[in-house]
Amino acid sequence: MRTPIKQILIFTFILPMILYGKPQKKELNFFCGSAVKVPMEEIIQKYQQKTGVKINVIYGGSGTLLSQIELSKKGDVYLAGSPDYIIIGENKKLLIKNTDKIVSYLVPAIIVPKNNPKNINSLQDLGKENVRIGIGNPETVCLGLYSAELLEYNNLLEKVMSNIVVFAKSCEDTAMLVVLNKVDAIIGWDVFETWNPNEVKWIKLTEPEIPRISYIPIAIPIFVKEKKLAQDFINYILSKEGQDVFKRWGYISKADEALKFAPKATIGGEYKLPKKFYDILKNK
Amino acid sequence: MKNKTFNFLLFFFLGFIIVFFLILIIELFGYLNFTTTKNLNFSRIFWSIRLTITTATISSLIATFFAIPIGYLLSRYSFPLKNFISSLLYLPIIISPIALGAMLLIFFNTPIGTFFEKYFFRVVFEVPAIVFAQFVIIIGMCINLTKSVFDYINPEYENISKTLGATSFQTFFYITLPMAKKGIISAFLLTWARAMGEFGATVTLAGATTFKTETLPVAIYLSFASAEISTGITFILITLFIGMTILIILHSLNNKLFYDKNT
Amino acid sequence: MIKIHNLNFDVGKFQLRNVSLEILDNEYFVLLGPSGSGKTTLLKCILGIHKIVSGKIFVNEQEVTNLHTENRNIGFLPQNFLLFPNMNVFNNIAYGLKIKNKSKEFIISEIKKIVNDLKISHLLNRQIFSLSGGETQKVALARAIITNPNLLLLDEPYSSIDENYKTDICFEIKDNLKKLNIPVIHITHNLDEAYALADRVGIIINGIINQVGFPKEVFNFPTNENVAKFLGIKNIFDGEIVEIFNNDIVLNFNNIKIVVNKNKDKNYIKNKKIKFCIKPESIKIIKPNEPVRDELKENIFDTKIVEINFYSDTCIMKIDLFNDKILTMKFPIYIFTRYNLSIGKKIKIGLWKTGIISF
Numbered sequence: 001m002r003t004p005i006k007q008i009l010i011f012t013f014i015l016p017m018i019l020y021g022k023p024q025k026k027e028l029n030f031f032c033g034s035a036v037k038v039p040m041e042e043i044i045q046k047y048q049q050k051t052g053v054k055i056n057v058i059y060g061g062s063g064t065l066l067s068q069i070e071l072s073k074k075g076d077v078y079l080a081g082s083p084d085y086i087i088i089g090e091n092k093k094l095l096i097k098n099t100d101k102i103v104s105y106l107v108p109a110i111i112v113p114k115n116n117p118k119n120i121n122s123l124q125d126l127g128k129e130n131v132r133i134g135i136g137n138p139e140t141v142c143l144g145l146y147s148a149e150l151l152e153y154n155n156l157l158e159k160v161m162s163n164i165v166v167f168a169k170s171c172e173d174t175a176m177l178v179v180l181n182k183v184d185a186i187i188g189w190d191v192f193e194t195w196n197p198n199e200v201k202w203i204k205l206t207e208p209e210i211p212r213i214s215y216i217p218i219a220i221p222i223f224v225k226e227k228k229l230a231q232d233f234i235n236y237i238l239s240k241e242g243q244d245v246f247k248r249w250g251y252i253s254k255a256d257e258a259l260k261f262a263p264k265a266t267i268g269g270e271y272k273l274p275k276k277f278y279d280i281l282k283n284k
Numbered sequence: 285m286k287n288k289t290f291n292f293l294l295f296f297f298l299g300f301i302i303v304f305f306l307i308l309i310i311e312l313f314g315y316l317n318f319t320t321t322k323n324l325n326f327s328r329i330f331w332s333i334r335l336t337i338t339t340a341t342i343s344s345l346i347a348t349f350f351a352i353p354i355g356y357l358l359s360r361y362s363f364p365l366k367n368f369i370s371s372l373l374y375l376p377i378i379i380s381p382i383a384l385g386a387m388l389l390i391f392f393n394t395p396i397g398t399f400f401e402k403y404f405f406r407v408v409f410e411v412p413a414i415v416f417a418q419f420v421i422i423i424g425m426c427i428n429l430t431k432s433v434f435d436y437i438n439p440e441y442e443n444i445s446k447t448l449g450a451t452s453f454q455t456f457f458y459i460t461l462p463m464a465k466k467g468i469i470s471a472f473l474l475t476w477a478r479a480m481g482e483f484g485a486t487v488t489l490a491g492a493t494t495f496k497t498e499t500l501p502v503a504i505y506l507s508f509a510s511a512e513i514s515t516g517i518t519f520i521l522i523t524l525f526i527g528m529t530i531l532i533i534l535h536s537l538n539n540k541l542f543y544d545k546n547t
Numbered sequence: 548m549i550k551i552h553n554l555n556f557d558v559g560k561f562q563l564r565n566v567s568l569e570i571l572d573n574e575y576f577v578l579l580g581p582s583g584s585g586k587t588t589l590l591k592c593i594l595g596i597h598k599i600v601s602g603k604i605f606v607n608e609q610e611v612t613n614l615h616t617e618n619r620n621i622g623f624l625p626q627n628f629l630l631f632p633n634m635n636v637f638n639n640i641a642y643g644l645k646i647k648n649k650s651k652e653f654i655i656s657e658i659k660k661i662v663n664d665l666k667i668s669h670l671l672n673r674q675i676f677s678l679s680g681g682e683t684q685k686v687a688l689a690r691a692i693i694t695n696p697n698l699l700l701l702d703e704p705y706s707s708i709d710e711n712y713k714t715d716i717c718f719e720i721k722d723n724l725k726k727l728n729i730p731v732i733h734i735t736h737n738l739d740e741a742y743a744l745a746d747r748v749g750i751i752i753n754g755i756i757n758q759v760g761f762p763k764e765v766f767n768f769p770t771n772e773n774v775a776k777f778l779g780i781k782n783i784f785d786g787e788i789v790e791i792f793n794n795d796i797v798l799n800f801n802n803i804k805i806v807v808n809k810n811k812d813k814n815y816i817k818n819k820k821i822k823f824c825i826k827p828e829s830i831k832i833i834k835p836n837e838p839v840r841d842e843l844k845e846n847i848f849d850t851k852i853v854e855i856n857f858y859s860d861t862c863i864m865k866i867d868l869f870n871d872k873i874l875t876m877k878f879p880i881y882i883f884t885r886y887n888l889s890i891g892k893k894i895k896i897g898l899w900k901t902g903i904i905s906f
Contacts, residue, residue, distance in 0.1 A: 070513060134409075167492050438629070440629055449618075
C-alpha cells in the first residue's frame with residue numbers, strides 16, 4: 001500500500017500557509033506595562049472600534065516587555081511603568097529617542113488591608129515592631145525601585161527593610177499581597193485603591209516624604225512598522241477621550257494635580273539602587 | 285518499507301528534536317555580552333545555585349518518599365473509585381503552576397495553614413515555601429514514575445515470599461524494594477530535574493526576594509524582567525551546565541551500580 | 548495430610564468447580580491436566596494467593612481456609628523457579644528462616660543439611676543468574692523445604708528441564724521429598740512424568756477433577772471421554788448396546804459388532820447408546836496362519852492401512868475399518884519392519900479386550 005506522502009506534505013505545510021497567509025488588516029503590536037492594564041483595556045476597545053486598527057496588546061512588567069522587544073525585534077508602541085525604563089530602553093537603542101510622552105502620573109502610597117490590622121498611619125509606622133511589609137522587587141519592578149528610593153530618602157532603609165518579608169515580582173503581584181492579606185502593608189501606587197476599593201486602604205504620605213513623582217511614559221520602539229499609525233494610537237491615549245478613561249479609574253493626568261501631594265517633588269528622572277541596599281539584604 | 289529506511293526514520297525523529305535543542309543552547313551564546321557578564325556578582329550566583337540545589341533535593345527526596353508507598357499501592361491493589369482517585373493526583377499537572385501557587389497561598393490563609401505557620405514554622409515567602417511548592421508540583425509525576433517501576437516487577441516474587449512466611453511489609457522491604465532500587469533512583473532523578481526548573485508555583489508562594497528566595501529560575505526571570513538579557517542568559521547556561529552534569533553523572537552511576545540482571 | 552472440600556473459585560471466565568481431594572502424608576500426588584485446566588489456579592487457592600469463593604482446606608486437621616498465605620506454612624516451587632534476583636544462592640535458601648529471625652548458626656546448619664541432601668553445596672556463593680536450569684531447580688526446592696512446610700506444591704517443576712537430565716534426577720528428588728514425610732502435590736501436563744512419579748494421580752480438566760486413582764488404574768481405565776482424550780486415546784466412538792452377558796456386552800458400532808468387558812460399576816440397558824474407546828496399544832496385527840490368542844479372538848477385523856507416521860521409537864498408524872471409521876494404532880518400530888507394512892496394504896487386526904473401555 002503506497003503511503004500517501006504527497007497528501008500528508010500538502011496538508012502539513014502548504015495548507016496552513018494558505019489559510020494563515022498575510023493578513024489584510026492594519027495592526028499594532030502594543031507592549032503595555034501592567035500598571036495600567038485596567039484602564040487600557042477600555043481604551044484599546046474604544047480605539048479599535050473607532051479606527052478598525054487591530055491592537056495586539058502584550059501585558060507584562062516593564063523590564064520583561066523590553067526584553068521581549070529586544071529578542072523578538074518587534075514592537076510598535078511601548079508603555080512602561082516608570083521613566084527609568086525609557087532611559088534604559090533608549091540606552092539599549094531599542095526606543096526611538098524623544099518619542100516619549102507622559103500618559104499619567106503616579107503618587108507613591110502606603111497600601112494596607114481595609115481594616116488596617118497593624119494600625120499603620122505613616123511611613124515611620126512601617127518600621128514598627130512585628131509588622132510585615134512587602135514591596136516590588138527593586139531590581140525589576142518600577143514600583144519596587146521607587147519604594148527603595150522613598151525609604152532611602154526618608155532614612156528609613158535599614159529600619160523598614162528588617163520588616164520586609166517578600167519582594168513581589170510585578171506591580172499587580174505587589175497589590176495582591178495586600179488583597180490576599182499576606183502582609184500588613186506595601187508601598188504601592190495611589191491607584192491600587194481604585195483597583196480594589198473593598199479590600200485595601202490608601203494611607204497618604206506627607207508632602208516632605210515624597211522625593212519624586214513618578215509617571216507612566218509611552219514611547220515608540222525602533223522596530224515600528226508604521227510610525228504614523230503608532231503615533232496616532234499614542235495621540236488617542238493622550239486625547240481627552242483617553243484621559244477621561246484614566247480619570248475614571250483614579251489615575252492622575254495633570255502634573256499640577258499630582259504635585260498637590262508633594263509640591264517640592266521632582267517629576268521623572270532616574271534612581272539607582274545604592275550599594276548599601278545589597279549589604280542590608282545580605283546581612284538579614 | 286526497507287529496514288534501512290525504517291532505521292533512518294527512527295533516528296530522524298530523534299535527531300530532529302536533539303538538533304533543535306542544541307540550536308536553542310548555541311543561539312544563547314550569540315547574546316552574551318562580555319562587559320555585562322564581567323560585572324556579575326558571583327557570590328550571589330553561588331548563593332542562588334546552592335539554594336536551588338538544596339531545595340530541589342529536599343523536595344524530591346520527600347516526594348520520592350511519598351511516591352514509593354503510593355506507587356506500590358496503585359500498582360498492586362485495586363479499590364473502589366481507584367480511577368477517580370488516581371486522576372486527582374494529576375491535579376497539579378493540569379492546572380498552571382501559577383494557579384497552583386495561588387491555591388497554596390490561599391491554603392495558608394485557611395485555619396489549617398495559619399495553625400501550621402503559628403505552631404511550626406513560617407512558610408509563605410520563606411525558603412520552606414520553595415520546597416513546599418516544588419513538592420506539590422512534582423509529586424504527581426513522581427508517583428506515576430514509581431508506579432511504573434512496580435508494574436514492571438513480577439508480583440509472583442512477592443507471592444513466593446509470602447509462602448515462605450513473610451508478611452506483606454517484610455515482602456515489600458526485602459524483596460520488592462531491592463528489586464525496584466534502580467527504577468526508583470531514575471524516578472528520583474527525573475523528579476529532581478523537574479524541581480530544579482520549577483518556577484511558577486515557587487515564585488507565587490515564596491516570592492522573588494533577593495538573597496532569600498531567589499532560586500536559579502527566579503534569577504533568570506528577574507534578569508529578563510529588568511531587561512538584562514546577558515545576565516539572564518548567563519544564569520540559563522549555568523543552570524544547564526550544573527543540572528546536566530549532575531544528571532549525567534548520577535544516571536551513569538545508577539546504570540553501572542544496579543545493572544539489572546532481570547532484563 | 549491435606550483435605551480439600553468442595554473448593555470453588557472464579558476468575559473472569561475461568562472456574563474451579565467443587566474440587567475435593569484428600570492426600571496423605573508421604574504421598575506423592577500428581578495433578579495432571581491439559582494447559583489451562585486450572586492446575587496452577589488450584590495451587591494458588593491452596594496457598595491462599597487466590598481467595599476462594601466457597602469450600603474448605605485443611606492441613607493436618609487445621610483449617611487454613613481463612614489464613615493469610617504467610618501463615619499457612621505450605622512450601623511452593625513455582626514454575627520457572629523464580630529465585631529472588633537480588634540475592635545469591637545462600638540468601639535465597641536462607642530467606643524463609645531469616646524472616647522468622649532464626650539464629651545465624653541455626654540457619655547455617657539447616658542449609659548445610661539440605662544442600663548436602665540435594666548435592667548443591669558447591670553452589671552456595673553463586674549468583675543466581677549463573678546457574679543452570681537443573682541447579683536453579685534444586686536451589687528453589689531447597690528454599691521451599693527449609694522452613695519445614697506441612698505440604699509441598701510443585702508447579703510444573705520439569706517443564707524447563709531437558710529430558711535427559713529429568714530422567715536422571717526426578718526419582719532422586721522424589722526420594723528426597725519422601726524423607727520429609729509430608730504430602731506432595733506435583734502438577735504437570737506430561738503424561739509420562741505423571742505415570743512414572745505418581746503414587747496417585749488426579750485428572751483435572753476445565754476446572755473439574757474428573758478422576759483420581761493409581762496411575763495404572765487411571766491410565767488404563769479412564770472414566771470418561773474427556774479423560775480418555777487427554778490421555779491420548781484417539782479411538783473414541785459411540786456404540787449401541789445390542790446384547791448383555793455376564794461379563795461382556797456387545798456393541799453395535801456402525802454395523803460392526805464389538806465385544807467389550809463390562810464395567811462393574813455401570814448399569815447397562817439394551818439399546819442404550821454408550822461411548823467407548825480403544826487404546827492404540829491394544830490393537831494387534833494378526834499375521835495370516837498365526838495362532839490367535841483368546842483375548843483377541845472375539846474382535847478380529849479386516850482393515851486397510853491409510854497413514855503411517857514415525858517417532859523416535861514408535862510408529863503411529865491409521866487403519867480404515869471400512870465402516871467410515873478410522874482407528875489409530877501405536878506400536879514399536881520393529882513391528883513395522885517385521886510385518887513389512889505399507890500404505891494401502893490390507894491387514895487383519897485384533898482388539899485386545901482389556902484395551903477397550905466403555906464409559
